[in-house]
Amino acid sequence: MKPAPFDYLRADDISAALSALHDAGEDARVLAGGQSLGAMLNMRLAKPSLLIDIMHIEALGAIREEKAALVIPACVTQEALLRRSDLHPLLAKALPWTGHVQTRARGTVCGSIAHADPSAELPLCLALLGGEVSIRSRRKRRTVQAADFFRGMMLTDLRPGEMIEAVRIPLARKNQRFAFTEIGRRHGDFAIVAVAAMREGDTLRLTVGGVNDTPAIREWATLDTADIPDALNDLAWSLDARDDLHATARYRRDLMRNLGRIVIEEVSS
Amino acid sequence: MTTLAATETHTVRVRLNGRAVEGRATPRMLLTDFLRHELHATGTHVGCEHGVCGACTIRIDGALARSCLAYAVQVDGATIETVESLAPERGRLSVLQTAFQRHHALQCGFCTAGILMSLDTLLGAEPDAGEDRIREVLAGHLCRCTGYQPIIRAALDAAARLREGDADA
Amino acid sequence: MLDACDHRSEDTLRVEDPPLLTGAGAFIDDLGTPPGTLHAAILRAPHAHALIEGIDVGEALTLPGVSAVLTGDDVRRLSRPLMVGVKAPIEAWPLAVGKVRYAGEPVAVVVAESRYVAEDALDLIHVSYRRLPPVMDPERALADDAPALHERLDSNLASERHFRYGDPEAAFARAAHEVAITVRYPRNAVTPIETYGVVAQYDPHEDAYDVLANFQGPFSIHAVLSRALDVPGNRLRLRTPPDSGGSFGIKQGVFPYIVLMALAARVAGAPVKWIEDRLEHLTASVSATNRVATLRAAVEADGRVTALDLDQIEDVGACLRAPEPATLYRMHGNYTGAYAIPNLAIRNRLVMTNKTPTGLNRGFGGPQMYFALERLMRRIALELGLDPLDVIRRNLIPADAFPYTTASGAQYDSGDYQTAVATALEDGGYAALLERREAARAEGRLYGIGLAAVVEPSVSNMGYLSTALTPEERAKAGPKNGAQAAATIDLDPTGAVSVQLDSVPQGQGHRTVAARLVADILGIDPNTVRVIAEFDTAKDAWSIAAGNYSSRFAAASVGAVKIAAERLRDRLARIAATQLNAPAEAVVFEDGRIFAEGNPDNAVPFARVASASHWAPGTLPDGMAEAIRETAFWTPPELAAPTPEDGINSSLCHAFIFDFCGIEIDRTTGQVHVDRYVTMHDCGRVLHAGMVEGQIRGAYANAIGATFYEEYAYGDDGAFLAGTFADYPVPTAMEVSDPLILHIETPSPVTPTGAKGVGEGNCMSTPVCLANGVADALGSEADLVLPLSPARLMPLIGGEEPQPPAGAAPRPEPASGGRTLTGSGSAQVAASPQDVWEMLLDPQTLKSIIPGCHAVEEVAPHIFRADVTLGVGPVKGRYIARVALRDLDPPNSVLLEGEVNGALGTGGGTGHVTLTPAEGGTTLAYRYEAEVGGKVASVGGRLLDGAAKIVIGQFFEALGRQAGGAKPGLLARLFGGRS
Known part of the structure; x- marks a missing residue:
């Protein structure tokens, strides 16, 4: 499991990185910590012709x-x-x-x-x-x-x-409250479902990860306690939950309903 | 600032476990391969090459790193510490290493190099680390032999001894 | 209780540890290689089932640094198939010959100056495949219309045997109740952290191979290897490195690669090194068998089982690879478990499917068997309204029945199951656990208690495998039995002691145990004894049973060490006796000195006596052989060949385990928390308490993985889905709890030390104990399938899912297996249906609208071949796509059938496109189904759905653009001037 060949440039400042990126076009990738890109390179899922290392740009x-x-x-x-x-x-x-x-x-x-x-x-x-x-x-x-x-x-x-x-x-404002939780197969794994919530006054904002292809955002100007289960069920069904190796679509919807309730309670208490 | 060509080997100089050393690497050479096969520091092991198993964990400029997710050219000029750096001298063991032996915190020893680096770093930065914190740090490593509990015991024991100022067990 | 371990604490430190702790271990990839060593990489099949129509290696061979490429033709020319353990026309090769039968099967080997270059060359090998329908399910594989994997065998049934012991029919006829269960045990493996490694050399002058590999045994495989390489055994020197990074059975599976790399070295004319990578390992190293077992029990009113009937379908994967069908037959004597069940019927069927071939794995047959048996025992209790604990206790073999012969012929050497259970309940706090469950349930929590009783066999009878043959076939082949263990002890000219083991340790500390034992016998300091564990078939004493499996070390290998040490001591005693003027029987060995009993002051140093045979052989007592080297072979007489009635003492020792657990299921997340786990072991004499505990903890952690996390999962299309440690989730310190370990000791009367194996038991007992706990918590006897992931448990907790809100669009349910990528969409195109139709049929237009397309040609009417780069974000690969247009209904609808092939994987699918006239142009609607295989399926499964959507969306967006290109005004309106 070794990467395909690539050129390497260690950029000392951002303009050097940007001009290299400009010159190489789509075939270049920026290399920062490499924790995602490295694995893709090693598996040859990604084969850039040039890596531009930006970690030395003070x-x-x-x-x-x-x-x-x-x-x-x-x-x-x-x-x-x-x-x-x-x-x-x-x-x-x-x-x-x-x-x-x-x-x-x-x-x-x-x-x-x-x-x-x-x-x-x-x-x-x-x-x-x-x-x-x-x-x-x-x-x-x-x-x-x-x-x-x-x-x-x-x-x-x-x-x-x-x-x-x-x-x-x-920056967080004084009247904002936040909560976050997620479920993965193991600690540190990618989330099957992750939810984050923010309350500011009556406004409640929720984002869901792990279900759609991008973080899904919902906002309620007000949400009565009695309406929370229906609101979360609506949310769960409105997103594109699918089956994969680690979880079913149904489980993802279950988590949206259940974790959603937990974070909403946390920011509302 | 020049681009290092993919097809050529380049000199990479590092301070490895206190010694200035150098070797040759193409840009795509994994740091694991560079350490093991260029610099002959084979204590760092390779278990997955995608950053999950933790066997290859080392320190680059004082910070933990999966060496399989780094390329040799990235560490040119860096300070690298591997499992070979942990013992106070040849033929002796560190407090943590001794605790591992005492608690049977290793069996095959393959994942151990990375685990030692993580725990050594943890105990250096957080001498009061408790079981939960140790478990959390250890969770960045896979071990198939021990069931982890002996490793946690060893780390707690080492932490206690280090707090008492026991320099090498 | 653990008196054998009652040593000073430094005595229990392992000699193995200091090098391993300081980075000075000597694992295979740490060792130097011979000058000129080249490196191999393996091209692997992207399909589960396909004919190889051609392999073009020309381009790969021209890559600078590449020395050789090996294909199935070379392997067929230079070697013979790997021997198969049953009488069936199945050819097993280390490299696909003509056909691939599982995703990840080796198809070609590149030998190059570095692994990097070798992998570059893999991308340049072009293989054309003709896909065949895969057979993934073992039951469906038995259907008459199932495609056969091996042409010379009409079906996928490799072997079928029926066994009958006692009078099961009569017992069932008499029984008050009959209780049945069907269990599907999945695929998994205790994958070690170090992968396979091989360094192979070939000497053309002697036609001899020299191979270093982290092989773990059994060395019966050496015969398979030399036969495959077509050389006598003495021309295959097989060595193992000093250290191995864990095995758990898995490193038995390196053996086909030993053949492969030996051949590669021969073809390349240079030493060849191959280190397997993790993706290769997870995909294609070896797996435990998956099994479908239906068990029926004849049960008396009080829960006593009088007969068992087993119908087992064992899925060995793509071919029967040595030593299979051992997984099924290893437990043959033990199918009644810990219970006194006199009547037994077994039907065993071995089935082949398009999955990785199976082999050794910690627990070896035990996890599959006990999962079924102990789930059945719980079901019996429930159906009869009894306490599961009582059902277990009523059926346990009585303590006074030992040695006990099971229905199928195992001789249980020793045990006191009642005391073990009673002690476990008492010391493990069972009463408190019952209260804990009650309290939790009173609060509405899902808390359950699980139980399991297990007999853990160890030291396999090398003859058990022949139980797979009929008595007639066995008679013809000649008897097979025994379990030869070997050890050699050397006394060198300085009187120092060295020990050579045949146990090929994989990290279990064998050197420490052996050194202590020899030191105890010879009265010397253990630190002065050197134990050599690396193995060399050319120089060591060994036999077919050598190796690290069936927990044979403590019972068998140590036994041989003990015999060799005692023989040497006796000879040294005779030499010393002449010097001490005392009878040999009165000679004492202590603290490095030898003296006559009662006269310690008149002692001779051990080293002088131990070196005497080198320096002064003339002083040895008359007629006495020298005391320089002693090799002991030991095989237990109890391990006889199968009887004509198919009785088999499949293992020498039988340890007992009784486990119970308290688990809680989180209603919110479906996650299981192991609240308490108690494991009681009787493994005979405990030789080293720390190491025994290590074995139990390790197996327990492995079992946590098998129970909740790990599965070698496949799609219905045969794609392997668990190619990374993100997709094969081995549990971490956060997931593994701390079990309470208890012991009683009933020493084995049949092993030299009284010890029994202990390394595998929790892989057998823990998954089913936890599953029984989960069943208890759920209050349902639903069929539980491992791994018990939250996604599987959640529907069992919550019942029906809340309905979607009124008015919500129904979501298409994905096809079974959840692996098919499906999607649909529509686009407005600013052109008439006829214009759009023509674009879809025009190669030049297709080239401009297919995302990442480099070239398109129409190879036949309505069949196109395209060279495309596909991907999302940084994940990109180049593919050859073939698209056929079918069911043409111009200009209304068309069916697209396509296939893409590339280094990252393969895909196939269909798309249905309809064109409807609409205001200002055409509404183009599409619906697709696709399946993806190969590397990208096993490492990037999570990404595929999104990727497919994006690529297909890009296609239709481009089509719209293209259509609009002719009418710029419309384009601007449709896309708002974007792009």
Whole structure:
């Protein structure tokens, strides 16, 4: 299980990475922590001609706060964010579910967003929180809302020549409450179903991962306790739950109903 | 900053277990293969090459890493520590290694190298780590022989001894 | 209780550990290789069942660094098929010859300067296959119309045997009740963390092979290997490395690769090394058998079972590979388990299906058998309204009945099952557990208690396999029996002691146990004894039973060590006696000294006596053989060949296990929490408490995997679905609980040390104990199929699912197996149906609208061949697609049948397209069904649905664009100017 040949470029700064990305076009991949890409390369599921290693770009290494948002640049590892879990209550709840200590130590936050696995925790959080993805190409910068960024299973709004420079997550406000839970086959596995909830006043927002090809978002301006079971059942049936090796469509719907209730209760209590 | 060509070998220099060493690698050479077959540090084992089993876990610049998910060229200039670094000297064992032996925390020993690296890192960073935390860190590794409980006992024992200042068991 | 282990704590430390803990182990991939060693990679079948119509290796051979490519033709030319254990025209080859019979079957071997280059070359080998319908289900494989896997055999039935012991018909006729159960046991394996490895060399001058492999035995396979390589046994030198990264039976399955790499070395003219990767291992190494068993019991009113009737269908996969059908026959003497059931009928059928061939796996036949038997015992209790514990206790073999001969001929050597059960209940807190269950249930929680009683056989009779033959066939073939164990002890010229084992340890600490035993016998420090565990058929003493399986070490290999050590001690005693002027019987060995009893001050050093045969043979007592090397072979006389009545003492020792557990099922998630697990073992004398505990804990963890997580799953189309550790979820420290381990000891009278095997028992007892607990919690006797995943349990808890809200669109239920990718959609195209129709039939248009298409040609009317790159995100691969248009109804509808083939896998499917005139153009509606196989199915199953949707969506989007291309105005309207 060895990768196909690829050229390798260690970029010292972002402009070098972007011009290499521009020149190589679709055949290049950005290599950050490599926790998802590495496995795909080793299995030859992915055969890029060039890997552009961005992990030595110092400017992308530190989390910062900016205009009531948390800015997490491309080289910040999941473990580094977890160590600053004081920064956001939802991240503190969700990040321990992301892989294992050993993969979080190298896996990056932006890498997980770029990989856009529908079962992953970070895309789910980004979607729930209404985060943004800051994208750069050699000549352009643009910002995309999380809801628009995820286009499908491992498909994003990123175009050839572009990379994620950072993700921005609005800081939690005092009146917001968060909850997160998921079920996988084992601890650290991809979620069969993951749900995250946020309540702000009467408004309740729920995102579901592991079912559709992208994080699914529902929002209720008000939701009476008595209506919760029906609302969750509607949600469960409205998503594209399917059978796979690890779970049935029915089980996924069961989890949406049951885990949904748990997170809603948690943010409502 | 030049692109390393896929078809050529390139010199990769690392500080491996305290020693400056170098070897040759094509860009696609896995770090596991580089460590084991170029640098002849065969203590790090390969169990899955897709980042799940944990046998190949090492430290790169102080942080845990699956060496099967890294390429040799990525670590040029880095400091690498593997299981070969853990014993205080040849012929002796570290506190953690001794605890493993005492508690039968290994049988075939194949997954052990990675587990030791994770637990050594944990106990270094969190000397007070309790059973739940140890279990969580250990969950990044697959072991087929021991049923894990002896490993947890060994780690707890080692943690206690290290807290008491027992340098090498 | 564990007096054999009552040593100082440092005595219990393993000599194996320090190198393993410091990274100095010597596993096969850690060892140096001969100069010029090349590296192999294997091309594997993407299909479960297909004829190989051609293999083109030309391009692969031109890749720089490639030395040779081996195909089925080479294998057929240079070797003979692997021997098969029953009389049936089944050819088993290490590489597909003419036909592939399971996904992942080796099809070609590339030998190159590195593994990297060898894998590059795999992508350049072009194989054309003609797909055949696969046969995946063992019951369906027996149907008359099922496609046969092996042409020379009309059906997929490799063997059928009926056995009858006592008078089962009469017992059933008399019985107050008859209780039956059918159990489907799935495929799984205790896959070790180290994969297979082989380094092979060929010497053309001597026509001899030299192979290093992490093979675990049994070395009866050596005969299979040398026969396949067509050389006498002495021309196949088989060696094992000092360390092996676990086996659990699985590394027996490396043997076809020994043949394959030996042939590769011969063809390449250089040593060849192959290290299996994880994907190869999970897909195609070896699996335990899956089995369909129907058990019927004749039961008295009090729950006593008077007869058992077993109908077993054993699925051995694509061919019967040695030593199968051993999984079925290993337990032949034990089918009545721990119970005194005098009447027994068995029907055994061996069936072949398009799955990986089976072989050894920890528990070997026990998990399959006990899952059925102990589920039946619980069902008997329920149907008769009895306490399951009482049913077990009433049927246990009485303590005064030992040695006990079972209906099918096993001689249970020793045991006291009643004491074991009573002790377990008492020390394991069974009464408290009952209360705990009651309290939990009072709160509405789903809490259950499970039980299992199991007899764990060890030290296999090498003759049990011949029970698969009829008595007449056996008579013709000659008797097979015994279990020769061997050990050699050397005294070197310095008087130091070395021991050579035949047990091929896989991490169990055999060297430590053997060193201690020899040291005890010779009165020397265990640390001075060196035990060599690596194995060499050219230089070691060995026989066919050698190896690491059937838990034979403690009972058999250690026995041989003990005999060899005692023989040497006796000879040394005679030498010492002359020096000490004492009778040999009075010579004492202690603390490295030898002296006459009662006179320790007048001692001679052990080393001087031990070296005397080297330096001063003339001083040896007259007529005495030298004391330099002693090899002991030991075979238990109890292991006789099958009787003409098919009675077989299939194993030498029979340990007893009684387990009980308390489990809780989470109503919210369907997950099972093991609240309490108690496992009582009587494995005879315990030789090393720490290692016995290690064996039990390891087997328990393996069983947790088999019970809740692991399955070698296949799609109905034969695709293998569990190719990574993400899809084959081996449990971690978060999933494995801590069992309470209890012991009693009834030493075995038939082994030199009184020990019995202990390594496999919990793989037999734990899955069914937990399943019985789950059944108890559910309060239902639904058929439980492993693994007991939450998705399987949830419908049993919650009953009917809440209905979809009124007005919701019904969702198409996926085809059975859940593996078929289905989808549908529609698109508005700004062109008339006739224009769209013409586009669909035009290669040039197709080229521009098929996603990632490089070229399209129409190879025959309405049959197109396309070269395409398909994928999502970073996952991309190049494929050759063949698409045929059928049922053409211009310009209204068409059926597309397609197949794609590429390095990442294969796919096939149909799409139904209808064109309806609509305002401003055409409504194009499509519906598809597709199946995907090969690598991408086994490693990326999770991604496929999404990928299919995306690729197909892209196709129709492009079609719309193309149609609009002729009418730009419409395009702008339809797509809002996008793209």
